[in-house]
Amino acid sequence: MKKYLKVWWIFTFNSFQSQLLTRWAVLLFLISKLLRFFIFVVFIVLLLNKTNTLASYTLNQTLFFFLTFSLIDSLVQTIFREVYRFRPAIINGTFDFYLIKPFSPLFRALATGPDIIDLILLVPLFGAIVYFMIQLNISDPLRVGIYIFLIFIALIISLAFHILVLSLAVFTTEIDHAILVYRDITGMGRFPMDIYREPLRGILTYxxxxxxxxxxxxxxxxxxxxxxxxxxxxxFAFILLFAAMKVWNISLQHYSSASS
Amino acid sequence: MINKYFSIFNISWQNMLIYRLNFVLWRFRTVLQFLLVYFVWWTVFQTQTSVFGYTEASILTYVLISALTRAIVLSSRIMDIGGHISEGGIVNFLVKPQGIIGFYFARDLADKLLNISFVIFELAGIYFLLKPEIIIQTNINILLQFILSIVLAMVLYFALSFAFGLLAFWLENIWGIYFLFFMSIEALGGGLFPIDILPERFANMILLTPFPYLLYFPAKVYTGTLGYDQLMSGFTILSIWTVISWVLMKRVLNAGLRMYTAVGH
Incomplete structure (x- = not known):
């Protein structure tokens, strides 16, 4: 565990240094992400000011759904950003080097390229989450505890999906944006699931x-x-993670190096 | 001359068909993005009959037509130009008897045609599954105006994207600029909501930028709800932006090629 923390820290430090080489690009990415976030908030506020509720949720509740989505999305982006660089590593053979290193190739492929932009965004997001908890009069520590637990569950599910995306990249090089499909699917959670009509709602929820x-x-x-x-x-989360690990192991058995 | 670019179109078309699963997943992504917007508005109209001056039929028509417009206008592979410049592939255009703009335009047309052929089936499927109440436009004049707005929007998007991509002549990393460009289209283009639901002052300011003319304006033209003055000012601003972007693209290309030095094999 200590070894992994040390390796993670070295990779993280290098990743941040590399991203900060073009500071203006980091700034543009940050502005763009804030713009996207801001326009959704404006839309929700404008809409709910007219309609009072959306699928029976109030303005503050709807905003809280969106903030929670943004928090989970940014956490996942911060931690698992390296997954976006995995397919090129398979195609050009760099993955061979992952396999010969004395630590898990899965760890290398998943968590060694944290995104500094999403890390920065997490700070105001945490602030907004606390602010809206106060606005919604949430003071029961049990409910807050369950909320945090379910965010942890969301991260486990996300971890499982990211492992499945990595496995898919090993199985086939034909798909170059499987991770973006995952992002678009989870993007449907910007609003409460109650807005969707059945059977889509059931499929998306369960x-x-x-x-x-x-x-x-x-x-x-x-x-x-x-x-x-x-x-x-x-x-569900732990079964999915277990299944994803199985699929990853099978995919490794099917891996044939591209570098030669 | 035409044969040359038709061959590029043909090769691009076949190239895209090689990675079929990849393309199907790309289309699946756009359907997911569409469903989010569709169902937000659908939910709103379960308890309301009119919001921001829109009825259920007019807003769902807007959402469907802006999805169609997105597939036509925004489907493009023009962003490859940045990589071609930074990796040296641009040299091919300097030694071959083909124009850079013509090459990318022919490739874009192939991409658009493939996207259009898919989106028609997708929207038909969505229509039969969800059975939304929508406006079927039968006025020939409005349909012609809609087609004109789409054509101008296509050229505008091509010229703007190309000009941004050409910045790779000077910059090592252009993805920050591209990302800001895409997010500006997402935020101000009208894909999530029609721009005219914003407070009038903000809406008028946004309407001076090129972004709403890529999605919002063509979709509004189709719904037939724009007055004569709005239509005229819309087409005027769209035309001005299209000309400015095209001239800018040509100038940036000439300036970039003048200072470009190729190294390597």
Whole structure:
């Protein structure tokens, strides 16, 4: 564990240094992400000022759904950014070098290129989350605890999806944006799952499972999620992670180096 | 002359068909993005009959047509130019009897045609599955105006993207600029909501930029809800931006090629 922390820190330091080589590009990315975030907030505020509710959620609740989505999305982007660089590593054969290093190739492919831009964005996001918790009169420590637990579950599910994307890149080089498909699927969680019509709502909530990742934490926080669904979320996450690990191991057995 | 660019079009088309699964997944992504916007508006109209002056039919028509417009206008491979410059591939255009602009334009047309052929099936599928109440435009004049707005928007997007991509002649990393450009289109283009739901002052300011003319304006033209003055001012601003962008693109290209030095094999 200590070795992995040390390796992670070295890679993280190098990754941040590399990103900061073009500071103006980091600034442009940051401005762009803030612009996207801001326009969604403006849209929600304008819309809810007219309609008062969206799928029976108030303005503050709807904003909290969006903030929670943004928090989970930024956390995932910060931690698992290296996944975006994995397919080129397979194509040009760099993955061979991952395999001969004395630490897990999965760790190398997943977590060794954190994104400094999303890390910066996390700071105001945490502030906004706390602010809206106060606005929503959330003071029950149990609900806050379950909210944090479900965000952890969302990260586990996301980890499983990222492992599946890595495995897919080993199996086939035909798909060059599988990770963006994951992002677009989870992007449907910017708003509560209740906006979708059945059967799409059920598929998104329980199978894909955008609802578990993005909506369950907020629903638990405002006290409308049953304990059974909290248990379902936890069991689902760990089964998915277990399955993803199996698929990753199988994909490694199928790997044939491209470098030669 | 035409044969040369038709061959580029043909090769690009076949090239895209090699990675079919990749393309299908790309289209799947755009359907997901569409569903989010569609269902937000659909939910709003479960409890309202009119919001921001839009009825359910007019807003869902706007959402569907802006999705179609997105597939036509924004489907492009022009961003490859940055990589071609920084990796030296641009040298090919200096030694071969083909124009750079013509080459990328022919490639873009192939990309657009493939996207259009998919989006028609997607929208038809969505229409039959969700059965939204939408406006089917039958006025020939409006349909002609819609086609004109789409053509101008295509040229505008091509020229703007190309000009941004050409900055690779001077900059090592152009992805920050591209990302800001794409996010500006996402935020100010009208893909998430029609620009006219914003407070009038902000909407008028945004309408002076090129972004709303890529999605919002063509979709509004189709709905037939723009008055004569709005239509005229819209087409005027769109035309001015298209000309400015085209001239800018040509100047940046000439300036870039003048200072470009190739090294290597």
């Amino acid at each position: 199978l894909l499972p955008v609802g578990i990742m993005m909506s369950f934490p907020v629903q638990a926080l405002i006290g409308i999620l049953s304990p059974v669904l909290i248990l379902y979320a936890a069991v």
